[in-house]
Amino acid sequence: MEQGALAGIRVIDLTTVLMGPMATRMLGDHGADVIRVETTTGDSTRNGIPSRHFGMSGFSLNLQRNKRSLSIDLKREAGRQVMLDLVATADVLVTNMRTGALTRLGLDEASVNAVNPALIYCRANGFASNGPYGNKAAYDDAIQAASGLAGLFTATNGRPTYVPSVIADKITGLHVVQAVMAALIHRYRTGSGQNIEVPMFETMVSFNLVEHLRGAAFEPPEGPFGYERLLSPARRPYSTADGFICLLPYTDDNYRDFFDFIGRSDLADDERFSTHNARVAHTSELYDLIADAAQTKTIEVWIEFCDKVSIPAAKVMELSDFADDPHLAEVELVQIAHHPSEGDYRYIRDPVIYSDSPTELRRHAPRLGEHSAELLGELGYDTEKISALVADGVVTVAS
Numbered sequence: 001m002e003q004g005a006l007a008g009i010r011v012i013d014l015t016t017v018l019m020g021p022m023a024t025r026m027l028g029d030h031g032a033d034v035i036r037v038e039t040t041t042g043d044s045t046r047n048g049i050p051s052r053h054f055g056m057s058g059f060s061l062n063l064q065r066n067k068r069s070l071s072i073d074l075k076r077e078a079g080r081q082v083m084l085d086l087v088a089t090a091d092v093l094v095t096n097m098r099t100g101a102l103t104r105l106g107l108d109e110a111s112v113n114a115v116n117p118a119l120i121y122c123r124a125n126g127f128a129s130n131g132p133y134g135n136k137a138a139y140d141d142a143i144q145a146a147s148g149l150a151g152l153f154t155a156t157n158g159r160p161t162y163v164p165s166v167i168a169d170k171i172t173g174l175h176v177v178q179a180v181m182a183a184l185i186h187r188y189r190t191g192s193g194q195n196i197e198v199p200m201f202e203t204m205v206s207f208n209l210v211e212h213l214r215g216a217a218f219e220p221p222e223g224p225f226g227y228e229r230l231l232s233p234a235r236r237p238y239s240t241a242d243g244f245i246c247l248l249p250y251t252d253d254n255y256r257d258f259f260d261f262i263g264r265s266d267l268a269d270d271e272r273f274s275t276h277n278a279r280v281a282h283t284s285e286l287y288d289l290i291a292d293a294a295q296t297k298t299i300e301v302w303i304e305f306c307d308k309v310s311i312p313a314a315k316v317m318e319l320s321d322f323a324d325d326p327h328l329a330e331v332e333l334v335q336i337a338h339h340p341s342e343g344d345y346r347y348i349r350d351p352v353i354y355s356d357s358p359t360e361l362r363r364h365a366p367r368l369g370e371h372s373a374e375l376l377g378e379l380g381y382d383t384e385k386i387s388a389l390v391a392d393g394v395v396t397v398a399s
Contacts, residue, residue, distance in 0.1 A: 003031055003357070004029065004030040004031020004032070004357055004358070004359055004360070004362075005030045005031060005354075005357040006027060006030040006031045006032035006184075007031035007032075008031075008033075009027075009031075009032040009033065009091045009092065009184065010032070010033045010035065010089060010090045010091050010092070011024055011027050011028070011032045011033065011034045011035070011090065011091065011092040011093075011094065011180075012035050012037060012086060012087065012090045012092065012093040012094070013034050013035060013036045013037060013067060013094055014037045014093060014094065014095040014097065014107070015094055015095055015096045015097075015124070016043050016044065016045075016096060016097075017043070017044065017045060017096075017139075017169070018045065018059075018063065018140075018166055018169045018170070018173070019096060019124055019166075019168075019169035019170070019172050019173045019176070019200070020094055020095070020096040020124055020173070020176070021036075021043070021045070021063040021064065022063060022169070022170060022173040023094060023124070023173040023174070023176035023177050023180075024036070024067065024094055025062070025063055025064065025065060025066060025067070026173075026174075026177045026350065027092070027094075027177060027180065028065065028066030028067050028362070028363075029065075029066055029350045029359040029360070029361075030350075030357070030359055031357075031359075031362070032066075032092075033068070034066060034067040034068070035067070035068050035070055035086065035090075035371075035375060036064060036067040036068065036069045036070065036366070037070050037071075037072065037074075037083065037086070038069060038070070038071050038072075038368060038369075039071070039072075039073065039074070040071055040072070040073050040369075040393065040395075040396045042055055042071070042368040043060075045057060045059040045060060045063060046059075046060050046368065048060075052342050052343065053341060053342065055367065055368050056339075056341065056342050056365070056367065058345075060365050061339065061342065061345050061347065061364075061365045062347050062348060062365070063365070064365035064366060065347060065361060065363060065364060065365050066361065066362050066363050067363065067365070067366060068363070068366055068370070068371035068374070068375060069366035069367065069368055069369055069370045069371050069372070069398075070082075070086070070369070070371060070372050070375045070376075070395075071368050071369035071372055071395065071396035071397070072372070072394060072395050072396075073393065073394050073395075074105050074107070075105070076393075076394050078389060078392070078394045079394045079395070080105060080106055080107075082376065082379070082389070082394070082395070083105075083107065084106075084112075084115050085379045085380075086375070086379060087112055087115050087116050087119065088115050088116050089378075089379065090116065090119060091118075091119070091120060091184070091187075092119070092120045092121075092122065092180055092183075092184070093112065093119060093120070093121050093122065094122045094124070094176060094180065095107075095122070095123055095124070096123070096124040096125070097123075098125070098135070098137075099123075099125075099129055099134075099135070100135070102123075109121055109123075109195050113193075113195070116193070117193060118187065118191070118192070118193040119193045120180060120183040120184065120187065120193050120194060120196065121193070121194075121195045121196065122176060122179060122180055122183070122195075122196040122197075122198065123195075123196065123197050123198070124172060124173075124176050124197075124198045124199075124200070125138070125197060125198070125199045125200065126138020126139075126142070126143065126199065126200050126201060127199050127200070127201045127202070128197060128199040128201070128202055129197060129199075133201065138200055138201070140166040140167070140168045140169045141162055143168040143172075143200045143201055143204055144162050144163060144167070144168055144204070145160070145162075146201055146204075147168065147201060147204035147205045147207075147208055148205065148208050148212075149163065149167070149168070149204060149208055150162055150163075152208070152212070152230075152231065155226070155231040155232075155233070156231060156232070156233050156235065156236075157233070158233075168200055168203075168204050169200075171203060171204065171207055172198060172199075172200045172203045172204070175198050175203050176198050179196045179198055180196070183196055209225075211227045211230065212225055212226050212227055212230075213225065214226055214227055227280075228280055228281070228283055229279075229280045229283045232283040232284045232287060233284070234283065234284040234286075234287035234288050234291070235283065235287055236287075236291075237316045238290060238291045238294035238295075239291070239294060239295055240294050240295060240297060240298060240299050240302060241295065241296065241297055241298045241299075242298045242299055243299050243315065243316065244315070244316035245294065245299050245302055245303075245313060245314065245315055245316060246312070246313060246314045246316065247290055247294055247302060247306065247311070247313050248311065248312040248313065249290075249311050250311075250312065251276075252274075252275070252276070254309070254310070254311050255267075255268060255273060255279070256268045257309040257311065258290075258311060259273075261305055261309075262293040262296075267289075272285060272286070273286055299315050303315065322334065332349070333348060333349060333351060334346055334347075334348055334349075335347055335348075335349060335361075337361060337364065339364045339365070340364065341367060342364075347361060349361070366398075367398040368396060368398060369395070369396035369397045369398045370397075370398040372390075372395050372396060372397045372398075373386050373390075373397055376389070376395065
């Protein structure tokens with residue numbers, strides 16, 4: 001087993017649902033010793049369906065891999081002490097608990113920093129704590145709405161629409177990983193830990209404005225918010241003779257080749273389509289023209305032509321199609337592993353390829369409290385004390 005880039009780094013995962021667990025899973029994939037601290041009943045995602053055993057849902061199998069599970073009651077004084085003892089041994093703590101709850105549990109920044117000044121303490125919130133929305137509850141749908149992502153669909157569909165993915169959770173989770181990595185480098189250089197706040201709302205507004213700030217980037221504005229090409233109702237997968245496809249000529253050469261192929265070479269010199277800016281200004285006309293042409297040929301014919309002249313094109317896939325996709329099979333993105341209690345299951349490896357510090361499946365997702373006794377032993381608790389904590393309901397061990 002090769003060591004990942006974060007081998008030797010201990011991460012406390014005090015998160016729930018998807019955003020935080022995804023981020024800490026990625027840190028675990030890189031070799032960190034991730035300790036998942038859960039309540040005595042476990043995270044809600046453990047109890048999703050389908051599952052083979054209670055507490056081990058399909059969510060959990062992928063979100064909780066490369067982690068060890070410590071199940072404790074943080075509302076009990078003895079449970080809080082276990083947590084602080086653990087904090088003293090850690091390099092990173094990641095949490096998405098709200099500020100008030102952390103303060104009540106004695107796990108706010110000041111309390112934790114007093115125990116471990118070198119700790120990287122990363123909080124992922126719905127909204128930045130120093131703004132007027134700081135105490136608002138947040139889940140993915142609410143952030144899609146608040147950040148303007150759902151509203152972008154008004155231009156294309158006529159009404160706000162949620163992306164059918166927990167995209168705000170996942171994008172914010174990626175920012176958590178980036179922030180923790182940057183803080184680890186900072187500590188390596190300076191020896192200092194730090195407190196980090198990763199707010200979902202601000203993260204998604206920033207994400208959405210990368211291309212949609214547009215004319216509002218200037219002061220005073222030189223135009224409105226919004227990138228016209230992306231907001232055109234005509235931007236959509238196209239119907240072909242036998243299914244749906246993305247056809248995306250983009251460069252001048254792409255469009256010359258495309259117009260030649262459909263027998264309309266004259267359009268390459270049409271002032272509406274001869275330059276990139278002209279095409280953006282006439283997006284709807286252009287995409288309607290492509291839509292009409294798409295219907296005249298099969299997906300296979302389109303893909304063969306587009307590959308030949310380097311025009312981006314792709315068949316519209318359903319999720320179930322990935323099971324038979326030849327490229328995904330060759331690169332082994334989705335693999336089958338054998339879990340000690342859950343049997344065979346599919347897991348999605350980290351998609352990034354490293355030459356010297358690969359990510360890999362080092363630990364299967366743990367059962368609730370599977371490593372409680374092991375971790376308490378590492379903290380110096382003897383067998384008698386561990387047994388007492390279990391008997392008193394402060395700590396849960398896997399049955």
